Amino acid sequence: MSHFSPTAAVNYFFNYFLMKGVLVTIGLTVAAVVGGLILGMGIALLRMSSNPVLSGAARLYIWFFRGTPLLIQLVVIYSGLPQLGIKFSVITCALVGLILNEAAYLAEIVRSGFMAVSAGQREAAWALSLSPWVTFRRVTLPQAFRLMIPPLGNSINSLLKATSLASVISVEELMRRSDMLMQEHFQILEVYAAATAYYLILTSVWDAIQRRLEKHFGRSSAAKSRRVVARAPVVQASVEARA
Amino acid sequence: MSEMSMNTAGGVEGATAQPQLREVPAVRMEAVYKHYGDFTALNEVDLKVAKGEKIVVCGPSGSGKSTLIRCINHIEKHDEGLIYVNGIELDNQRKNIDAVRRDTGMVFQSFNLFPHMTVLENCTLAPMTANGMSEAEAKDLAMHFLTKVRIPDQAEKFPGQLSGGQQQRVAIARALCMRPKIMLFDEPTSALDPEMVKEVLETMKKLAEEGITMLCVTHEMGFAREVADRIVFMNEGKVVEQAAPQEFFSNPKSERARTFLDQIIH
Ligand SMILES: Nc1ncnc2c1ncn2[C@@H]1O[C@H](COP(=O)(O)OP(=O)(O)OP(=O)(O)O)[C@@H](O)[C@H]1O
Ligand SMILES: [Mg+2]
Numbered sequence: 001m002s003h004f005s006p007t008a009a010v011n012y013f014f015n016y017f018l019m020k021g022v023l024v025t026i027g028l029t030v031a032a033v034v035g036g037l038i039l040g041m042g043i044a045l046l047r048m049s050s051n052p053v054l055s056g057a058a059r060l061y062i063w064f065f066r067g068t069p070l071l072i073q074l075v076v077i078y079s080g081l082p083q084l085g086i087k088f089s090v091i092t093c094a095l096v097g098l099i100l101n102e103a104a105y106l107a108e109i110v111r112s113g114f115m116a117v118s119a120g121q122r123e124a125a126w127a128l129s130l131s132p133w134v135t136f137r138r139v140t141l142p143q144a145f146r147l148m149i150p151p152l153g154n155s156i157n158s159l160l161k162a163t164s165l166a167s168v169i170s171v172e173e174l175m176r177r178s179d180m181l182m183q184e185h186f187q188i189l190e191v192y193a194a195a196t197a198y199y200l201i202l203t204s205v206w207d208a209i210q211r212r213l214e215k216h217f218g219r220s221s222a223a224k225s226r227r228v229v230a231r232a233p234v235v236q237a238s239v240e241a242r243a
Numbered sequence: 244m245s246e247m248s249m250n251t252a253g254g255v256e257g258a259t260a261q262p263q264l265r266e267v268p269a270v271r272m273e274a275v276y277k278h279y280g281d282f283t284a285l286n287e288v289d290l291k292v293a294k295g296e297k298i299v300v301c302g303p304s305g306s307g308k309s310t311l312i313r314c315i316n317h318i319e320k321h322d323e324g325l326i327y328v329n330g331i332e333l334d335n336q337r338k339n340i341d342a343v344r345r346d347t348g349m350v351f352q353s354f355n356l357f358p359h360m361t362v363l364e365n366c367t368l369a370p371m372t373a374n375g376m377s378e379a380e381a382k383d384l385a386m387h388f389l390t391k392v393r394i395p396d397q398a399e400k401f402p403g404q405l406s407g408g409q410q411q412r413v414a415i416a417r418a419l420c421m422r423p424k425i426m427l428f429d430e431p432t433s434a435l436d437p438e439m440v441k442e443v444l445e446t447m448k449k450l451a452e453e454g455i456t457m458l459c460v461t462h463e464m465g466f467a468r469e470v471a472d473r474i475v476f477m478n479e480g481k482v483v484e485q486a487a488p489q490e491f492f493s494n495p496k497s498e499r500a501r502t503f504l505d506q507i508i509h
Contacts (some may be wrong), residue, residue: 123318124355128369128421129344138368142359 004189012181012194021177022198028163028173029202031095033156036102043107047112058107065104071165073097078169094166098159105155113148114140146217153210157203164199174198267330269294269456270315271424275324277310277480284310285321286480294424297457299467299488302477303503308460311477312427315458316347329424346374348418352430354410356402356417362389363398366417374421379421388416392446409440412446419450424448428459462507468492476500 026078047058065073074097081087088096117140125135167176178195182188270292277285284307292298300308313319314326316341317333326333328343357365366385370376376384389395392412394405402410411431418426428447432440444466451457451470461467467474467488474491476484478499484491495501 032408111450118353118355120351120353120355121357124311124349124351124357126318127316127344127349128417129341130369133374134368134372138360138372139357143357144360 004193005187008187008190009193012187013179013197015194016242018174018177018181018194018198021174022202024171024173025160025163025175025198026202028094028098028166028171029156029160032098032102032114032159032163035095035099036106036159037110039099039103041108041110043103044110044114047107047111048153060070062104062107065101066108070097070101073101074165074169090169090171093169094163094171098163098166101162102155102159106152107154109148109151110144112151113144117143142217149210149214149217152219153206153213156210160202160206161199201204265347266294268292268327269296269329270458271325271327272314273325275321275326277307277314277319277321280350283480286315287441288324288480288482290475290482290485292425292456292458294456295454297451297470297472298459299471299473300458300460300477301462301464301503302483303466305396306477307480308477309429310480312349312458312460314345315427316349316424318349333364343422344425345421346423347427348421348423349423349427350414350429352429352434354407354414354434356410356414359401361399361401362405362413365402365413366420369417370420378418384420385416388419389413390448391419392416393442406439408442409436411439411443415443415446415450423455425456425458426438428457428461429463429498430460432461432463464492464507476503 043058043061046054047062049055049058074094077088077097078090078093121139121143122135125139130139163173164175166173167179170176172180174195178191182191185191251418257291268291270290272288272290275285275288275290276283286307288307288311300311302308309453310420311317314321314333315328320335321333329346331339331342331346333339356362357368361367363385363397366389367376367378367381370381370384371378386395386398389398392415394409394412394416397405397409397413402413405413415431428494432443435443439488444463447457447459447466448470457470459466459471471488474488475482476491476495476497478497484495484497484500486496491500492504495504
């Protein structure tokens, strides 16, 4: 095969089998974000706790999952745990791996978001007799969340691509189905061109959503928001590549 | 014993207004210590503030003025000694801390307005959530105080859209919405451009005329002269000198106060 067939690539793009793989990719991403956020917030809370055992445990968790490749985590969950008699379905394995991994990244994002809200905000809330819950819900959380959106967006972008690693444990998402088509027809460039296009579309759509979120939650700090808002340090993005 | 020594050393008798001393004082501190690691930020501080009294706290940078004022509403926790606010002891009981915070309002150097809320929301949040006021009531109250600090027309704006002076006046209104009996100010004008200092000081003067108890850390000596019943001068964590403004400015007793005054007046 010494040429590239655009028609074949377009055909793969509209291939029903591949499209279903796209849906699986989206599903994995959404589920991992939701699960990862819930777990990640819990870990962030532990990490910020003044109890050294709790914060130490959270730190250990984050260190472990950010310090090892997602690929190993997935493989261990999929083919290692059965050795200990722990067995999940393929899709559960993928979700568990993605959520555990994503939670470690999101925990750090959540934590740095809260840390970036100035101490003065909390002090003002105390001075006004606001309850701890109101202080969290109405004062710290909204400000922390606004600071979290950019790194959160980056993390979700890289998660979207990282779901392709689930192909290794035979989850039939976009990457895996591309491989399957490729092995059947040997039109390597054509198949992967279609898959690439899908990944680009997905990440671009997410980019657009992220921009809208930023605009929506940043609206009050528009104009010349000096001192109070704009000075908040940029939250460290956790855009390290996984895999 | 400590009360006696405070009354004489405190020089309260020189103060212009001497509101009912037999009443429970607004603030009473006895042998208060505060440490940051090895550093002693408050070193055996005794202070008594009568209801309605206006106190200006001054002293060199790092002398413990902010720490002193922040211990009064337990934003900073003192390590030793006793603090009573309107007769309520600031021990570690939640309900006492809450009660004290309800009685005190605080204004910070950096305003600390909630940037994601409008001016009006900044003012209504605490009355609605901590006092269970209805939204309509809270808005009326907020507009009342915003009018008082002369910015009712900015109610729908966000803090970031206001000048520093306006933001600080909102912060004052926000604190007043909880109807505190004592107002604590920590250098309320030092983050402001010079042309905005006056509008904030004017607001504070007006407030002082209404009989509220005030403790104010400031280096605005004109304000101190005009408003304060008593100046509290601090150095290295200690209250070194307390006197009526007249006396303090014309005849400071300690060498440290003299050099301090020389520095800030020139
Ligand atoms: N959280 C803290 N940790 C360690 N040291 C602190 C802390 N807060 C204050 N200090 C120290 O305590 C001392 C008193 O601080 P404080 O803020 O009360 O001084 P101040 O009189 O208000 O000074 P300034 O005029 O600069 O505001 C300073 O030397 C400061 O470095
Ligand atoms: Mg200070």
